[in-house]
Amino acid sequence: MKLSFEYGQGLMDAILPDSTDVFIPGETVQDPPVLSDIEAATREAIANPMGMKRLSEQLNADSKVAIIFPDRVKGGFQADSHRKISIPILIEECTKAGVSDRNITLICSNGLHRKNTKEEIRSILGDAIFNRFWDLGQIVNHDSENWDNLVDLGSEEQYNARVIMNKTVFDADVAILVGHALGNPYGGYSGGYKHCATGITHWKCIGAHHNPSVMHRNDFVPVSTNSLMRSKFDAIGKHMERMMGKDFFVCDAVLDTYQRQIAVFAGQADLVQQASWKVADKRTYVHWAEKKYDVMVFGMPQAFHYGNGMGTNPILMLQAISAQIIRHKRILSDNPVIICSSACNGYFHDEEFPSYRETFELFQKNYANTLPEIERYGEAMSMRKEYIDAYRYGYGYHPFHAFSMISCGHIAEKQCAAIYIVGAQEPGYARAMGMKTRSTFEEALLDAQKYTGSNPSILALPKTFKTASVHLCMKGSQASVADDMCCPSSH
Numbered sequence: 001m002k003l004s005f006e007y008g009q010g011l012m013d014a015i016l017p018d019s020t021d022v023f024i025p026g027e028t029v030q031d032p033p034v035l036s037d038i039e040a041a042t043r044e045a046i047a048n049p050m051g052m053k054r055l056s057e058q059l060n061a062d063s064k065v066a067i068i069f070p071d072r073v074k075g076g077f078q079a080d081s082h083r084k085i086s087i088p089i090l091i092e093e094c095t096k097a098g099v100s101d102r103n104i105t106l107i108c109s110n111g112l113h114r115k116n117t118k119e120e121i122r123s124i125l126g127d128a129i130f131n132r133f134w135d136l137g138q139i140v141n142h143d144s145e146n147w148d149n150l151v152d153l154g155s156e157e158q159y160n161a162r163v164i165m166n167k168t169v170f171d172a173d174v175a176i177l178v179g180h181a182l183g184n185p186y187g188g189y190s191g192g193y194k195h196c197a198t199g200i201t202h203w204k205c206i207g208a209h210h211n212p213s214v215m216h217r218n219d220f221v222p223v224s225t226n227s228l229m230r231s232k233f234d235a236i237g238k239h240m241e242r243m244m245g246k247d248f249f250v251c252d253a254v255l256d257t258y259q260r261q262i263a264v265f266a267g268q269a270d271l272v273q274q275a276s277w278k279v280a281d282k283r284t285y286v287h288w289a290e291k292k293y294d295v296m297v298f299g300m301p302q303a304f305h306y307g308n309g310m311g312t313n314p315i316l317m318l319q320a321i322s323a324q325i326i327r328h329k330r331i332l333s334d335n336p337v338i339i340c341s342s343a344c345n346g347y348f349h350d351e352e353f354p355s356y357r358e359t360f361e362l363f364q365k366n367y368a369n370t371l372p373e374i375e376r377y378g379e380a381m382s383m384r385k386e387y388i389d390a391y392r393y394g395y396g397y398h399p400f401h402a403f404s405m406i407s408c409g410h411i412a413e414k415q416c417a418a419i420y421i422v423g424a425q426e427p428g429y430a431r432a433m434g435m436k437t438r439s440t441f442e443e444a445l446l447d448a449q450k451y452t453g454s455n456p457s458i459l460a461l462p463k464t465f466k467t468a469s470v471h472l473c474m475k476g477s478q479a480s481v482a483d484d485m486c487c488p489s490s491h
Helices: 038-047 082-096 118-125 127-133 167-171 192-199 228-244 269-284 314-331 356-363 371-382 385-393 399-415 428-432 441-452
Strands: 002-008 010-015 065-069 104-108 139-141 150-155 162-166 174-181 249-255 261-267 285-289 293-301 332-341 418-422 436-438 458-461 471-474
Touching: 002 332, 010 293, 010 441, 038 082, 038 249, 038 261, 065 082, 065 167, 065 192, 082 104, 082 118, 082 127, 082 174, 082 249, 082 261, 104 118, 104 127, 104 167, 118 127, 118 139, 150 167, 150 228, 162 167, 162 228, 167 228, 174 192, 174 269, 192 228, 192 249, 192 269, 228 269, 249 269, 261 269, 269 285, 285 314, 293 314, 293 441, 314 332, 314 356, 314 399, 314 418, 314 428, 314 458, 314 471, 332 399, 332 441, 356 371, 356 399, 356 428, 371 399, 385 399, 418 441, 428 436, 436 441
Parallel strands: 002 293, 065 104, 065 174, 104 139, 174 249, 285 471, 293 332, 293 458, 332 418, 418 436
Antiparallel strands: 002 010, 150 162, 249 261
16 A cells, blocks of 8 residues: 655655555544534533632632643644633633733743744734733743742652742632643643643753653553653642642643544643543544554654654654654554654754754763663753753753653663664664664565564554544553553553
8 A cells, every 4th residue: 555654844655565554543533523612611611610619709809810821832723722712711700800911921831842932822822812911911931940930849748859830820819720631642641730740840840750760660651641750740730739829720621633622621630630531531542453563654744743853853753753652552562663754854953952962962972872871961951051041032942851852762762673764864863863764664664574574564654743643552452541451561
């Protein structure tokens, strides 16, 4: 069969055996139906929060409100996206209670991602909210290095994780998290306590869970909400709430393949997580495979969710491959082969990922034989002034971001017999990350028979980075929020 896979700014064709199975999220298996009236469902959820009083009952004319919303990386930009529907309704609740616009701060929870530009924030929030609050100075990006607007809450008790958070959120009378329950390789789902634990904190807080000791545990692969990472998100979020003296008001939407709302829930974080994950499971854990696959084939564009250059930056290339293994490990044979197209042209996009080139070069030196061996440089790189300035003022990713991606990238080496990059224009970058290179999918598949034998089972994922992914499972298995029976050895 002939298939086309993402590659650079276009596509690359492949001729694969007719026995190849193909999976496309939202098409091969249909998503649950989208809400028929998104605004009405969102209003209903916000008006009847779980485990909390209605917002209008928590507020008065003197109240200060922080509304925290995710950055451009997830959630969609369509006219009826969750952010564009929910935030005006939440502000309406505040206004009813007499809260002035100058007492409402909208905070983009970019965490260690690069700050979002003015036009990106407009595209996230829509013209009406943007025009109403921007000139008042009430729409801001979180700045994880601005110590004038951070508060150190010490270490939470369960895991001794350091918690440093946004001071505007800490000082607010009501803090609202607007998030998404969307399948994520890091802890199962976005939203809930993951939102505050990563989006409005400091690299030392994020470093407590985005690190090898957490991500290289057996409970991290395959993806599960029962992992240590997820438990740390919850512990950090609850520590914030105890220290603030208030609970977050969470408004999360369950999203489909195209970022559309399947359901909306609001209220206390634990209750929202339970309710939203139950619905999200039906879309995310897809019990489809009838056999385990020896080879997984997909393509990588130059630009996807982290930004332009993600698919050519060698550290991020390996991280993106690992993310697919984390999601789909349940249906892969032991030590599978990955074949992925990438232009791999040496484009790091130094402006957007300013520390990545030097971090990549560190891996090539000083007895760094595996990726975890450069973790020791994480603190030094994360305190480098030129990289911090690039994050704060130049719309660049924070220097610790590269080290969190390295923790993920090593999973591919741990789990795979071989990883092939197809079509690399500067193949040395791929080889320097431990990947093999071939000109075509056909050449890679032929060479892979050294590991798989002459008749491998092949899974093709031709829209891997064009749609929101799922977590593929074996047909008849019981993977879920409560009890992941697909891979009991992971616990």
